[in-house]
Amino acid sequence: MDPIAYVNGSFVPLSEAKVSILDRGFLFADGIYEVSAVLDGKLVDNASHLARLQRSVGEISLELPESLERIEEIQKELIARNKLESGLVYLEVTRGADKGRDFAFPKGLKPTLIMFTSVKDIINAPSARTGIAVITVPDIRWERRDIKSVALLAQVLAKQAAAEAGAAEAWMIEDGMVTEGGSSSAFILTQDNVLVTRHNSNEILPGCTRKAVVKLAQERQLRIEERPFSVSEALAAKEAFATSASLFVQPVVSIDGKPVADGKPGAMTNRLREIYIEFARATAV
Ligand code: PLP
Numbered sequence: 683m684d685p686i687a688y689v690n691g692s693f694v695p696l697s698e699a700k701v702s703i704l705d706r707g708f709l710f711a712d713g714i715y716e717v718s719a720v721l722d723g724k725l726v727d728n729a730s731h732l733a734r735l736q737r738s739v740g741e742i743s744l745e746l747p748e749s750l751e752r753i754e755e756i757q758k759e760l761i762a763r764n765k766l767e768s769g770l771v772y773l774e775v776t777r778g779a780d781k782g783r784d785f786a787f788p789k790g791l792k793p794t795l796i797m798f799t800s801v802k803d804i805i806n807a808p809s810a811r812t813g814i815a816v817i818t819v820p821d822i823r824w825e826r827r828d829i830k831s832v833a834l835l836a837q838v839l840a841k842q843a844a845a846e847a848g849a850a851e852a853w854m855i856e857d858g859m860v861t862e863g864g865s866s867s868a869f870i871l872t873q874d875n876v877l878v879t880r881h882n883s884n885e886i887l888p889g890c891t892r893k894a895v896v897k898l899a900q901e902r903q904l905r906i907e908e909r910p911f912s913v914s915e916a917l918a919a920k921e922a923f924a925t926s927a928s929l930f931v932q933p934v935v936s937i938d939g940k941p942v943a944d945g946k947p948g949a950m951t952n953r954l955r956e957i958y959i960e961f962a963r964a965t966a967v
Contacts, residue, residue, distance in 0.1 A: 686763040688756055688797040690747075693763060701794055707776030709783055711833035713794075714738040715774040718757065719804055719927045723767050724966035725757060726927070730890040735773075738830045744777055747793045754967075756797060764799045770928055773797040774832060804930055810955060813935030813947040814850035814924070818913055819843055821854035821861045828884050837864040851924055853937065859910035861885055866924035866932070867892035870916045871950050878915075881908035891925040891958070898957050904950075913937055921948025930962065931955035 687699035707713035716735045719726040732750045739746055748756070757771050778791035823836040840852035841864040852864045860868050861880060867889035869879045877899055882888045899906055916922050922934040922942045931954050933947030 685799060686760065688760055688795070690792075690795060693759070696798060699796065699798070701776075701796065702779035704779040704781070704783070705776055705794055706778060706780065706791075707774065707794060707832055710785070711831065712742075712744075713774055713776030713832045714742065714744065714830055715772065715832050716830060717773075717927050718771050719930070719962065720761055720766050720769050720771060720799070721804065721962055721966055723761060725754070725761070725771065726962040726966050727890050727894055728754060728757070728967060730893060731927070734830060734888065734890060735775075739775060741826070741829045742831075743787070744775065744793060746775060747795050753795075760797055760799055766799045766801065768803050768805065769799055769801040771797060771799050776832070802928065804928065805959060807929070807932075809850060810930075810932060811947070813933035813945075815848065815936045815939075816851045816853050816863065816924070816934050817844050817847045817849045817938055818855050818860075819852045821856040823854070826884055827861070827886055828882070828888060830887060840864040849936075851934070853913070853916075855913065856885070859912055860916065861910075862887065862889075863924050863926075866926040866929055868916075868934075869895070869923050869925065870911055870919040871921040871948060872915075873918070873920050875920070875950075876905045876907050877950075878907045878909060878911050878919075880910050889925055891927055891930065894961060895925050895931060895954060895958055898961055899954065902957070917942060919943070921951050923948070923951040923954070925958075931958050 684695040684697050686693050687696045689699045716731045718728050718731045774796050776794045778793045780788040819840045844852040854861045862868050880886055924932045933951045935945050
């Protein structure tokens, strides 16, 4: 069955879902995106994703064409139309299609809003049991990584380098410290059981899963330090893991071919994954 997508007010078969070649998302990457997980046919932590969407569009002075309430209704309708039980809903809003290609914002343009879904068994992903390998690459992105912009070429190149090295993710390095993964937040658990993840700033995307995991860990009295860490600190750590809407909590078992601890998923990582899944199920809408 051809999946159903949403394009500017209409639900259409994915193969017929089209936008103009003059769309500013296509010409300038002048747009914002969000990805929410779906479990049991329901949206996971979606309020957090919509709040980040609103912040991101605000930072580039782009007005959403629909209210957040309506956007969530559309997400839900798309899930229902695709009979999606487990997977992802992708949404993108761009500044729209003008009559030509002017860099400055054209006046009176209606933003483009598109959504589509993909099937993914997030809970039973084999990599959650085996863990994933990561490589490191220089972080060559711009200075506003807190905005969830569709300009992802640096991450495309980073993740392609990872794929070519047989790894699932690239950890990006700036000034000798890990910023984050190409499409995930990075965590380590130190030998004295402190959970470390970089603090939010313009240098990283404020991950929704990161935020939830930090809160869930705090509620369980785990010690947390929000600060940068280096690759050598990660290699000397007890455990390492990545978080994102499409991975939840995913063990990282090697970095640049060197094992983290014994090269197996850590006990705390596995526990945090279970806790996150419980939270995701209990709060999904
Ligand atoms: N960091 C980057 C650069 C990302 O692209 C993503 C997700 O795509 C994340 C972190 C994780 O964010 P979230 O947990 O909201 O999916």
